[in-house]
Amino acid sequence: MIRAAAGVVAAALVVSLVGAGSSDASPVVLTERVVTDPVVALPAAASTTVIRYRSTSVRGRPTTMSATLLLPRSKPPTAGWLLAVWSHMTVGGADRCAPSVARRGDPELPHMTSGDQIVGRLLRAGFAVVRPDFEGIGSPGPHPYLIGSSLATSVIDAAAAVVAFDRRIGHEVVVAGHSEGAVASLFAAAQPASRWGSLRLKAVAAVTPPTQMGAIVDSVAQSPVGGGLGLIADLTGLAALLVSGASAADPAFEQLARDGGLSRRALTLMRHIDDRCYGGLTADDSFGGMAPSAMLGPRGARLKSELVRIVEANDVAGLRLPVGLPVRIDAGYVDGVAPYPLVAGLVDTYRSRGSQVAFVGHPAGHTPVPTSQGAAESIAAWLVRRGR
Incomplete structure (x- = not known):
């Protein structure tokens, strides 16, 4: 059981940590590098660019972060391509673990690419997709693993940077992620509209989000x-x-x-x-x-x-998501990292706070949930419907 006293301390701490991740500097792309290696450049993308963008560290200092921007093959509509931010699952904290530098044969590749089927479907549906590496992974400093403010900053600043970088990308955004990336997506979705600036968040999908990790x-x-x-x-x-x-x-x-x-x-x-x-x-x-x-x-x-x-x-259970924001959560029945009963409890918590949550279970463990064809198709289709 999570002790009440610890919860009070936790609530105070999350306020300080979220504040530390805020930034007055506008996120912009600082460098760009076109890549063609199919491990990173998915076949459904018309182009794939590794970017470095300006952001703010978890301790409130200026820093840079890296991400991959994939553009669809379809022509942009008048309002611009819809934008999806896909956030990866736990890969580690070393620079070599960044999905933007993934290479064939890397033992970490299944974790780096667990969302590729979802991303490919979003590209074919006409979304531009940006995939942040997260603070400290492929960029300066250590990685603040599962620290919500840092993850939210990575997501929001990546989205803002690519919208400013390519005017063909519109201002309507969906966010989705797996495991640590699910935490990143939920923390980003919980930020006030002012933090998103001109961007409009339309939906969030969280695949196997870890929760109650303190008790574990x-x-x-x-x-x-x-x-x-x-x-x-x-x-x-x-x-x-x-x-x-x-x-x-x-x-x-x-x-x-x-x-x-x-x-x-x-x-x-x-x-x-x-x-x-x-x-x-x-x-x-x-x-x-x-x-x-x-x-x-x-x-x-x-x-x-x-x-x-x-x-x-930094538990996602403490978040209050915007009322009316479509939320989807997927869980594995045999997941040892984000056990199904705990994720089901998270869904109940969000619903008790007024969120409309679509909850889907899968006969899989932690890593495989988004990699099966059926699950990937279902998650991507849900995002496409909410994005439009």
């Missing part, structure tokens, strides 16, 4: 079992990303992790965040080979408590 962290951190055992290895890899993300957002937490919050072994392994993708972090020679409890140092109890608070502050 609190429970898993006590486990003495490790050594590459399936789901435990996956969750230990996620825990390492959560620690890194919290450190990127909060200097005090970063100091605590260095000063006894993490064990010596875990501190040594933290360098893997900079050069390994998620799959590498779950390997036996990395965090996947550790028992979760072995990650904690002498001040581990304090670190765990602070991490739970930050994770809860």
Whole structure:
């Protein structure tokens, strides 16, 4: 159970984190590079361009971020192409994990490209699509993993930058994403209309959004079992990303992790965040080979408590989506990262706050949900109907 006291602290913290992600500088494209490699440049696109755009870091400093812009083969209508922002699932925090630099044979490719079937269908329906890499992935600084304000900034600034960059792109936008990208999409959708500027958000689709991760962290951190055992290895890899993300957002937490919050072994392994993708972090020679409890140092109890608070502050369950905004959430019946009952509870929470949510379950685990032909077709068709 999420403790009430932690929830109060979480609510205060999310306000400070969202404020830290705001920016007065208009997002603009700074560099552009046309790519033709079919791993990144999907066949349905008339052109694919990797861009770097001006944005703001989670600590409120000017930074740049990267993204991929794919344009449809159809002619733009009078009001411009509809725009979709697709946000990727968890890939890690290293620059080499950025979907914009994906290469054939990369072991992380299934995660980098999990939304390709949806994106391809949106392109064929006449949408322009921008795919942000997120702060710190392929761009300066660390990646604030699952920190809502950073993810929302990546999404909104990518959309604003490409609309200013190519006048053939209109101002009506749908946002969608998978896993971490689902969190990014929901946090972006929850931002006030003023944050979107001249853009008009028309719908949000979230595929397997993680929720109640604070409770999962609190429970898993006590486990003495490790050594590459399936789901435990996956969750230990996620825990390492959560620690890194919290450190990127909060200097005090970063100091605590260095000063006894993490064990010596875990501190040594933290360098893997900079050069390994998620799959590498779950390997036996990395965090996947550790028992979760072995990650904690002498001040581990304090670190765990602070991490739970930050994770809860950035839980999508705390969001209030705009009344009237069409929302779709997809979940896997056998998902170990975003368990179906927890996602169903998230849907109930949103509905209790007045949101109209379409909820669809699939006989799949976490990664495969958007990759099946039927699910991809259904999600893309829903976005197309709401976008128009």
